[in-house]
Amino acid sequence: MTLENCLILGAVLFCIGLLGALTRRNAVVVLFSIEIMLNAANLNFIAFWRFSDNPAVLNGPLFTLFTIAVAAAEVAVGLALVIAVYRHFKTVDLEQLDTLKEE
Amino acid sequence: MTQEITFWVLAVIAVLGALVAVRRRNLIHGVFALMIFFAALAGLFLLLLAEFIAAVQILVYIGAVGILLLFAIMLTERVTGDDARDITSRGSFWGWVAALAVLVFLLLPAIQSADLPQTTEPYNPSVKALGQQMMNPYVVTLEVLALLLTAALIGAVAASQGGEKKKEDADDA
Numbered sequence: 193m194t195l196e197n198c199l200i201l202g203a204v205l206f207c208i209g210l211l212g213a214l215t216r217r218n219a220v221v222v223l224f225s226i227e228i229m230l231n232a233a234n235l236n237f238i239a240f241w242r243f244s245d246n247p248a249v250l251n252g253p254l255f256t257l258f259t260i261a262v263a264a265a266e267v268a269v270g271l272a273l274v275i276a277v278y279r280h281f282k283t284v285d286l287e288q289l290d291t292l293k294e295e
Numbered sequence: 296m297t298q299e300i301t302f303w304v305l306a307v308i309a310v311l312g313a314l315v316a317v318r319r320r321n322l323i324h325g326v327f328a329l330m331i332f333f334a335a336l337a338g339l340f341l342l343l344l345a346e347f348i349a350a351v352q353i354l355v356y357i358g359a360v361g362i363l364l365l366f367a368i369m370l371t372e373r374v375t376g377d378d379a380r381d382i383t384s385r386g387s388f389w390g391w392v393a394a395l396a397v398l399v400f401l402l403l404p405a406i407q408s409a410d411l412p413q414t415t416e417p418y419n420p421s422v423k424a425l426g427q428q429m430m431n432p433y434v435v436t437l438e439v440l441a442l443l444l445t446a447a448l449i450g451a452v453a454a455s456q457g458g459e460k461k462k463e464d465a466d467d468a
Contacts, residue, residue, distance in 0.1 A: 193302040193342065195411045201306045201339075203402035205313055207394045212317030214390030215383050220322065220367050224329055227360060228313050231336050234348075242343040243411070247418040250428045253345050257429075260348075260355050261440050265447035267360050271367040272451035278371045285372075287384055 198239035205232035219277070219284040223270045230263045301342055309335035320382050322368045330361045346420045 205228060212225030234256045241252020278284050312332030319325040333356040340349040384390070429437060 193298055194413060196406060197302065197306075198339075198343075199406045199411075200403065201309070203398055203406060204310060206402070207398040208310065208313040208317055210397060211390060211394035214393055215387035216317065217382065217384040218322065218372070220364060220371065221317070221325065223367075224326070224364055225317055227356075228316065228329070228332065231333070231356070234352075235336060235339060238340055238343050238345045238348060242345070242418075243413075243415055245412070245416065247344075247416050248424070250425050253348050253425060254429055254433055256345070256348050257351060258433075258436060258440055260351055261444060264355055264359065265444050267363060268451040269447050269454065271363055272455040274367055275370055275455045283372070 195239055195243040199236060202232045202236040202239070205229075205235065217286050219274045219286055219289070220271070222286065223267060223274065226270075227263060227267060230259060230266075234259055298342065302339070305335045305338045305342065308332075309339070322372075323365065326361060326364050326368065329364070330357050333357050333361065344418055344420050347422050347425055 209225045209228030209232060212228065213222050216222055216225065237252045237256045237259070241247060241250070244252070274284055277289065281289060283289070309332050312328045312335060315328035316325045316332060319328060333352060337349040337352040337356075340346075340352060
């Protein structure tokens with residue numbers, strides 16, 4: 193378990209999340225793809241911290257905690273918006289959501 | 296050695312879980328795969344001696360985010376969607392190209408060319424130290440984060456009730 197392997201795993205997971213965000217048409221799937229990308233970033237934070245010279249300085253875990261809190265806020269607002277959009281347009285298909293107001 | 300094996304097992308589980316979550320047509324199956332991905336990542340955090348982060352990962356992601364996603368899916372569309380309809384967006388080929396290009400041409404070369412530390416220092420995990428460091432250099436961040444979470448939750452409630460008023464008007468009419 194070298195730092196390089198951890199970073200490669202993080203990169204692969206990030207790109208899987210990117211793939212989901214770019215290729216799926218359901219808004220909920222796009223939201224959780226973004227969660228996958230945020231988690232990949234968290235893995236990098238923890239890996240860099242573990243392989244640092246002085247792991248007693250807990251910057252990595254603290255940054256990760258803050259990221260998790262921001263991600264939780266993001267997913268709460270994002271899902272509320274998805275539900276609001278669904279009420280309005282009766283769909284969460286991103287291909288059909290191409291206007292800002294009701295036609 | 297066992298550490299090595301554990302790392303690779305968890306890595307494979309995480310990658311497969313993420314892939315299934317992203318590509319599966321049935322959204323409920325997708326969310327369960329996502330939870331497996333979150334659990335594998337919690338295992339990796341444990342392996343890297345971040346035991347408090349692993350606990351937070353399970354509590355927040357599997358416990359809260361996963362359930363929230365399940366609710367959002369059940370409140371919106373039919374779970375599997377229309378079988379005839381494509382689950383991928385228009386121009387998804389370019390999505391594949393972009394994602395693979397970012398991986399192969401941006402991230403992997405950056406990792407390969409970096410001069411990375413190879414050794415780990417011994418470390419005793421301590422939640423007490425985490426709490427103290429959160430209070431000492433990062434207390435302002437913590438307060439801002441609390442404000443952000445409060446604002447986000449109020450915003451979420453306000454946004455999800457946005458359609459209510461119209462419905463009442465329609466009922467009146």
